[in-house]
Amino acid sequence: MGSAGGTGGRKVGRPRAEHRPDTGLSPRDELLAAAAELFTTHGYAATSTRALADRAGMRQASMYHYVSGKEELLAELLESTVTPSLTLARRLLADDATPAEDRLWELCRTDVQLLCGGPHNLGGLYLLPEVRTERFAGFHAVRAELKDAYRQLIAATAAGAALAKSELDLRTDLVFGLIEGVILVHRSDPDRPVSAFADATADAALRIAGV
Template identity: 40%
Template structure:
């Protein structure tokens, strides 16, 4: 996905910012991302200008360019937010001996991330005015990495009936569809509950043909791993 270079962040202070007093301690990049997320989701990427973003943040339009080169850099960072947490977590799963628990944990973490991202930016990749951009192509490459991670775990823990009939790529796509269902839940105006997040993780295992008894064990192991990860400095 995009690197710091692709965002073209420029060094040095920007011009004086015009923001409400209550927001004077907020990080300007975070403000820009949050406002852009709201506008891109609400009125479309093509329908949002850098002037719109700057005015909503409360800064001069020129000041925005001290943090991002323009809309593409902002979009790239927002799209990365939708896959990076899960990709980072996928890299930490080698310590888990149980592939069922690893898959459960990855799906749970991914779903939780999508359920809590600001302004439901998980919707952005499917927007027509976003899907054809170069930034969306970068996002798609990262999403393929995530699909491969899901597929590899699915093959490890899946039943023979499933793995003999469904290709690893299809398994990865099926699990991604289950996890990304939380985006639609949020779009309908519903809050994604803790119970629903665990249901998504369990469904990821069911797609692979994992028996219910093993799913329950995987949930317990994943819970222990989560506690350990939370306690780590």
């Protein structure tokens, strides 16, 4: 995703609002960290650009030196919840030496860990009404490619190979819906161990796929 000011060091003439401990993050990454915290705790609509800038330790005017606004931050956070799984999915699709059932299970498990891991429930951002707008087309395109990878892996299993197209599409919708549905379960029980949760969800996904 493009950056209004890049990911390099701070620019001359854009002083920070206050002295803060050096986090080692670039100003843009500090804004992303602030957005992840505030969007998931206070809500996207309720978070002002001033609040984002204050949390990142910079002046509001300086924020626009690095990003165009909070929509850009939300778009990047959304894509960050999908692109690692898509990278894994591409690798798994190319791994013909491993049974498709095992590859599908690994994708499900890893995807759940990504959605539920980390200090903030970024997956919960999927539920925002703003995400349905054209501004977030990049996120929807990456998500669609990931869903197609699920479909290909299901089709590569012994059970999936015997399915008609309509049934394969249905199984894919159900499996993908289960994986993204963990967002709500995790939000209601954030202390649930993510690793056990991920394994159990992957097992359930394979049963839905007919494996």
